[in-house]
Amino acid sequence: MKNNDPKSKIQNIINTNTITNTNTKKVNVIAIDGPSGAGKSTVSKILANKLGYEYISTGAMYRLVGLISDEMGIFNNNEKVKELCENIGEKIFFKNGRIYYKGEDYTEKIYENRVSMLASEISKRKVVRSYLGKLQREIGLKQPSILEGRDIGTVIFPDAKYKFFLDASPEKRAERRYKELKEKGENVDYEKILEEIIKRDKNDSERELAPLKKADDAIYIDTSEMTIDEVIDTIIDYIKSEKHKNRN
Numbered sequence: 001m002k003n004n005d006p007k008s009k010i011q012n013i014i015n016t017n018t019i020t021n022t023n024t025k026k027v028n029v030i031a032i033d034g035p036s037g038a039g040k041s042t043v044s045k046i047l048a049n050k051l052g053y054e055y056i057s058t059g060a061m062y063r064l065v066g067l068i069s070d071e072m073g074i075f076n077n078n079e080k081v082k083e084l085c086e087n088i089g090e091k092i093f094f095k096n097g098r099i100y101y102k103g104e105d106y107t108e109k110i111y112e113n114r115v116s117m118l119a120s121e122i123s124k125r126k127v128v129r130s131y132l133g134k135l136q137r138e139i140g141l142k143q144p145s146i147l148e149g150r151d152i153g154t155v156i157f158p159d160a161k162y163k164f165f166l167d168a169s170p171e172k173r174a175e176r177r178y179k180e181l182k183e184k185g186e187n188v189d190y191e192k193i194l195e196e197i198i199k200r201d202k203n204d205s206e207r208e209l210a211p212l213k214k215a216d217d218a219i220y221i222d223t224s225e226m227t228i229d230e231v232i233d234t235i236i237d238y239i240k241s242e243k244h245k246n247r248n
């Protein structure tokens, strides 16, 4: 039987990995999806500041769960990972673009290169996606928010008022990631980074649950030859224009 309770609708979205929300009312969320290195985080942070929205990196949540379960030695134990995710909502919080777990700032640690693959691997699991997905929806609804990730426009907020899909060539994305890690003092090799980016794209877009995918009604922006400011201006122009109102 169809359940019309709004909460159940949200649960359906998260659990079934399909867009079941038939409610046409849009929520005040900007969904920014795309592969790694397309510029999502930088763009989202600046936009959030300019527009007075809360910035939420959903990738940071998968990174955190990947890192913590690795540190606890439970990465391959689904039951233990489930326990970790079950009450993570009480232990995690975002502030000024940083992520805290049990009061400790994990922002630097989760962006170490080795954590990228841990996050990509753990994010394939149903138990992880359903707990984190529910949490993302809850946090995003508390205030006007910008959420960036892989499945925000398709699964978490199919009803977002604005949706963008940022993309760039794998070479360009690897170049950006290489520079970023070099600046942080990590010892990295460009070819290896490119290889990892291609592997992660494959992992994220070919997985069964909530794969990386442009929502049909998202605006596609190829950032390969664009500056950050140009991407931001493109998004703001779109938001200011009334075009989004014509979306289904």
Ligand code: DC
Pocket (backbone or CB within 6 Å): 036, 058, 059, 060, 062, 063, 116, 119, 120, 123, 124, 148, 149, 150, 151, 152, 200, 204
């Ligand atoms: O955005 P990021 O590179 O920090 O994300 C790390 C990994 O987390 C990414 O490879 C896939 C996963 N992820 C996801 O599955 N769904 C999201 N909404 C965000 C990230």
